[in-house]
Structure formats: structure tokens, C-alpha cells
Amino acid sequence: MESRKASDISAFFEPRTVAVFGSLKETTGAGWGAIRNMLDFGFKGKIYPVNPSGGEIFGLQVYTTVEQVPEPLDLAMVIIPPQAVPATVQQCGRKGIRAVIIGTEGFAEADEGGATLQRHILDLAHRYGLRILGPNTIGVVNTANGLVTTPYPTGYKSFLKGGIAYCGQSGLVSAHSHPMEPYAYPLSKICDFGNKCDVNEVDLIDYLSQDQDTKVIAMHLEDIKDGRKFLEIARKTVVKKPVLIFKTGQTEAGAKAAASHTGSLSGDDRIYEAAFRQAGILRLGNWTGFWEIPRIFASQPLPGGPRVAIISLSGGAGVVAADLAVKNGLVVTSFSDKTKQKLLAFSPRLANNPVDIGPAATVANDPISLSEAIMSVVLADKMADSAVILMHSGLGRAITPLIDMLRRVHRNTTKPLVVWMDGPVPSVTAQLFCELARDGLPTYLDLEAAIKALSLAVAYSRIKSEFSECAA
């Protein structure tokens, strides 16, 4: 770490050694939980439990003070009562630790006493030249090295490694709150900012813009601490990778709630809207979008333009997708004459967009091959920049051929694809959804999110080239 600059926060994600302060009581202790997670997710660094109790846990020696740890420490995870935090921060400072995550609640988000305590630990941080993430945070995840600092159990023990970094100002943005692995989110990092007394979105966007594993940055924010600096870094970042923000506390009631949640001052939403637009930041409107939309940027090429082909097993779903496409600024393309002729050869009703496969598939001997052939023709048309495929998951009898077919269609095109599906058996729909998502084909249970993802990909494509020209 020594060679990096003081503001560098890489130690929060890439520590070789971590001290964990917190109760080691089995199953319920916060320290116990954080260590359990690091072990379960195969953290590649060394873990040093620190607790006055001493002894041993999970085969690791427990140190009664951090001074006794026999080697330099890169990161401390601190989940102890608020009043004990300042002394621990001092000990960390003396030990030379440069990155401290404070999981403890009861600081600025709680009351004036907590705010005073928070200012105090920040003073200590400045004095010792260390950085603080939190307080009131569940910390970070780094899928590259298995670092998972949340003290809460997640129900799973691995992640799908991929390009999405999720940052948030809530414990909802966490491996223990959302099915990161079960729903196959291709993940690089997670960071919960908590109260943001020190490390905030400016540091994160700076770090993630340089992170090779991160292809897209999705942030849930209640406020922005230093707007000018944030927008400046965002502008530079969007040339390299998309920045998607779900800004909450947009209304007076929401802002008031944010103030008592993380001590945030949310500010006027119109100002954020204008600033985000100028900085090339894309906006997400809800939790579903926050989680689902980044998938498209993790695996799909950027569309060459706004012209979308809609391929649907259901005529009614095609109508809804066409409405959504237009409302989100996409163009429901017309196919070239050559494509129309090829489609008409499959069925006399197939020249339009949306391409309603349903009637032809119903009477086909091999509906899966027919669907594949139709999709290939549509995707080969220069009039289409992208496609949304609306499927029915069925009962699971034909699930393997269906998955294989969609994988081939995905592999054989250079255009961005998204899939939406519904079906009568949730476990079958979930299997299809997960297997395709795991394969890098963004698959959605919410049609609005699928179309919105495509439209943001088009928007980002434009932003990327515009901002690159400005920078050149």
C-alpha cells in the first residue's frame, strides 16, 4: 500500500491483513459473524480477531490488543459499542492501520451525542492519518479476494464474479440483504457508506473508476457530500464506465427520513437532476432498477443506436414492450425488405416488429429451432441495434433446449440482448432466469427494467462518445 497516495482507499477492498474488533460470541457476536463470513467466502488475506477475552476462534488466535498482532495491518473492521470506538480508533492509528470500517450504529444518525462522538473519531482519523468507512455501515465485499465484512449471515458462500460494483447508503446494499449469489449478479465490489463521516462517494467513484474488475458503478445515495468534486470525478469516470445513481430522499418526507437514517441532507432533487445530466450520470428510479439494470453493462456490448427489435412469444407482451420502448426513448425499428422477406418465409404474419413468434411456434414441429432461426434473421438486420426477447418459461420440460437455444443466439450476435420472461411455475422461471444470468445474458422478471436497461445502454453509448470527445 505504501506507494499509493494518502487518499487511496484500496486498503478497504484489498487488505492483506485484517483486524476484527467485536463480540466473538458464537452465532450472535458481530466479530464472530464478520470472521465467519470472511472464512466462508474464502478471504485470501490474514484475519486477526482482537478481543479482551483472548483465546482462539475458528482456529485463529484472538489478540487481546491490536498492538500484539505480530505484523502490519491493512484494515480494521470495528463493531463494538459506540463509546468504545474512539479508543479503538486510536489503537488502530498507533498500530499504523490506514483503513478502519466502523460498523457500530449510534453516531450522527442517532442524536447530538452521537454526532459529537462521530466528529471526535473523525478528528482522531485525521490525527493518525487513517481513513474511516462509516460509522453505521456493514462495510464492503470484494469478490476478487473473498473479503466480506458484514456480521450477518448471507445464506450462501460464494459470488458470481463480474463487473458490477454496488455502493449504497443502506444495509440493503449488502450480501445479507439481497440474493447476490442466488440471483447471479455478476459482482466485483459492494460498499455500504453508512454515515460517510470520511470515505464517501467521491472516494468510491475514484477508486472504482480505476478498478479493473469493475465495468459499471451503481450507487444508491441519500446525499452527496462534495457535489463539485463528485461531478468532476464522475465526468472523468463516465468516459471509461457507466455511473448509475439511485438518488433517494427526493421528497421532503424522504429527505427528513434520510436525515434520521444516516444524518444526510438530501437537498433539492432538481439540482441533482441537472447536475447528474451534466456529468453524464444515468439515473435509476427504484430498487428493482438499481439491482437489475446494471446487468446489461456487465456483459453486453453497447448498442449502436436506439433501434430495438422486439421478439415475443406473446402478442400482448410485445405491445407492452413497444409502449415501454417508445416511452424510454427507443425506436421500435422497421426491418429491411430482405429481413421481411426472410421472416415471411417462416410465416405470413412475421414481417412486423414486434415479431410475434407465438402463432408460428404454436404449430411448429420444432418451436425452439424455429424461434432460433427467426431470432438469427432479426439480429442480422442492420436496422436493429439491439433486441429484447420476451419468453415464456413453461413447465420446465423443454428448459434445457430453451436455455441452450438462447445461449446460442446470445453467442452468435454482436448486438446487445435482454430477455424477459414469465411462467406459471416460479421455480422453473427462476432456473431459466438464473442460468441465463449466470451466462451473461441479462434476464429480467420485470419488463420495465429490461427495456429501461436497453434505453440506458443507448444513453450511455451516447454519453461515452460525447464525453470522450470533450476530453480529447
Add this chain to the structure above:
Amino acid sequence: MESRKASDISAFFEPRTVAVFGSLKETTGAGWGAIRNMLDFGFKGKIYPVNPSGGEIFGLQVYTTVEQVPEPLDLAMVIIPPQAVPATVQQCGRKGIRAVIIGTEGFAEADEGGATLQRHILDLAHRYGLRILGPNTIGVVNTANGLVTTPYPTGYKSFLKGGIAYCGQSGLVSAHSHPMEPYAYPLSKICDFGNKCDVNEVDLIDYLSQDQDTKVIAMHLEDIKDGRKFLEIARKTVVKKPVLIFKTGQTEAGAKAAASHTGSLSGDDRIYEAAFRQAGILRLGNWTGFWEIPRIFASQPLPGGPRVAIISLSGGAGVVAADLAVKNGLVVTSFSDKTKQKLLAFSPRLANNPVDIGPAATVANDPISLSEAIMSVVLADKMADSAVILMHSGLGRAITPLIDMLRRVHRNTTKPLVVWMDGPVPSVTAQLFCELARDGLPTYLDLEAAIKALSLAVAYSRIKSEFSECAA
């Protein structure tokens, strides 16, 4: 049926006897599939397969012509090639059948030839005084008598009986397309209009307004055939029960798609918007809302006003809910001084709305009892007309106590409640969602749908009293 008026469509839902025309080929035949479903779902009437093959199927005698059926028939389900449909309609007419569902595709939605054929069968219907549902429809469901006409397998064999009637202009609005039973939709009827050559939304809304089992009508429509009549009946209906419409084909591209899907002419959306408002019809914006929002009307009392209490395990989710509430016209209420004092006795940070249970629950010995006590205090406050409860489903260890607690909270209040939840293990979240939904507590995986449901309940409460006054 004899005593009812000619326009009565009850035979489509309440037949004592049904003739099924269609291939009886095992597993793939449309007639076979429809009969299989009627048997699986325990249809209480008599089923008469009609097929030139004769013989026997599922222990039922197959009649080579409908004339040979030894008793009067109330309904015919016809799924045979288009060119054969007119002769069958004639036979049905001669047999005295007054209700015919035509499942067959290839009519007005297909081409000019199909449109001519459709006009022809409509002429026949008029000549014989029978009503046609379709063509190009999967027909109906009636949970009261087990009538399920879709030829496609659903993967389940029962429904949760309840107050929602779903009607749509797509096979997506069907037991084989959406997990009606697995996701515990409290269901009375389903009807797919198909091409609406005869029976349409006017007939349906008229029928459903009088149906004792139906408490809320949710319609997916691409067009409205007779606007004046529809709005007139809707105005009368909304005094008794809410009418929710998801109108698609709103954009030019969507309307064009609708024309080639069901031959619909969608018309200018602004006109629909104004007309719906005047008729007291509530509008749904997407598929998720179409399916999920009606739940609140099936089981919850109407809110006395717009003041909502937000009770959340997550501060960040509370902020989002507050934003959504305000954006949807709800008021994030302030609690009475008495309630504030009671809440402060639980924790010094609990007097605000959203009520962030998280910090207190984390350190409580019995977080479930604490949550229940807090919810009871909040729901007793006269300043709150309704509540949204934002939960975390966890790993499943405490799922039974959690479900039981929410059930008690639900049982002990006279105010409308909705629940939203997320969690790391999809199967646990699904279990919580389904068990609560089955118990009549509307539970959502999409926070926007949960808040929108509450806001439409407030809107309907106002509509109901305004329209009742007008009618008085």
C-alpha cells in the same frame, strides 16, 4: 340460464355442461389439454368431448357430433382449425348452445381472409342467438366451479379462491402464463377476450359487477370497443367495486403492435386517460402492477385517508418508501404526541415516521416481540390511516415466528396494511411472501407496487364515496 336476458354471459363462467371441440391427441391436442385442465381443477359440471374419432378419453365418452350429446349444453370450447370453425358454430347454434369460446387463432388478427372468416362466424352467432368469446383466446377460469378452459398445462391444480377477477387481451392473462396458485393470488375469475369479435369488456364488466365472488376487477385492454357504453357501466360498477385498467397500445408503435396482435385499434391515450378519470377507473402502469396491486382490494379495508405510517427494518428502505408515498399522493403522517411518547419509551430514536425499527431490533432480546409492540402502537394512532411494513426475510430460522407476528398485527388492526420485503435467500423470501399473501396480507417484492397499491386504495375510497353521492 333460461330466465336471464340474452346479453347475459354467465354461461361462459357457470356452465353446467360443456362441449369441448379439439384434437384429443394425448398431451399435445388442444381438446385433450382443455379437458385435462377441467378435470385437474375439479370442474363441477359435465364435460362432453366432441371429435369425429369417437371413442373414450379420461373415461368420458367422445361424441362424434354435438347433436348426439344427450342433454342441453351451456358452453362450447372450440379449438379446431379456422376453416372448420363456422360449421361447428352452426352445429352449436342448432344444439341450442348460447355460449361459444373460440380458442382458434388465424382470424382478424392474422389477415384479411381471417377477418372475413371472423365476420362470418359473428353473423352465424347473431343468426343463432349465441355469444362468442374470442376467437384467438385461451378462454376463462372460474375458481368457484373449477372451470379452466386453457389447453395448456399450468403446473398446478388448484387456485386460492378470492376476490380478484383478471381480464385481458392476451394469453399472458392466464393460468398457464402466470403463477396464479404458487403466488397465492386470491382469484375469482379470469377471462382472455382474444379478438373480442362479440363478448368484450362491456359484457365482462357488467357480469363481474354483479358477481358476488369478485371484489375487484383488473383489466388489461388494448382497445375499448364501445367507449360510451363501457364508461357508463364502469361508472355504475365503481360504486360497488374498484375497476383497475392496464391500457396498452399507448404509443404509436404499441398501437400498431396491438393491431397485428388482436386486430385492436388502440386510439389516442389522452382520450382514454380523461375518460377513465371521469368514470372513476383506476389506471395500472405495468404488468407488475396489473398482477400485484389488486391484492389490496381483495382483502384490505379501504383507508380512511391518505396518511400512511411507514414501519421499516431498514432506514434506507424507509427513505425510498417515503419518497414513493409522496410521489403517489400519500401523506407521510406525523404521529400524535401520545404515540411519540410510547415509541420513545421503546427507543430514543423512534418518534419519527418512517419508524426505523432496525437499530432497536438489532439490540433487542426479542426483536419480533419488540417489532410487534411498535407496530401496534403505530397502528393505534388516529393520525395513521394505513401502514406499509418493510421487512427483511432473513435466512428462514425465525420465519415462523415472523409470519405469526405479522399475522397477529394484521388481525388486530382495522387499517389497511401492505408488506414489502427483500432477503438473501429467494426460497425464504418466497415462503414469507406466499404464506402472508395466502393469509390475505398483501405482500410485495416490489416496493413501488406496494406503495402504489396503498395510493390506489386511497383513490378508490374517494371515488367510491363521490360516485355514490352522484348516484344517490
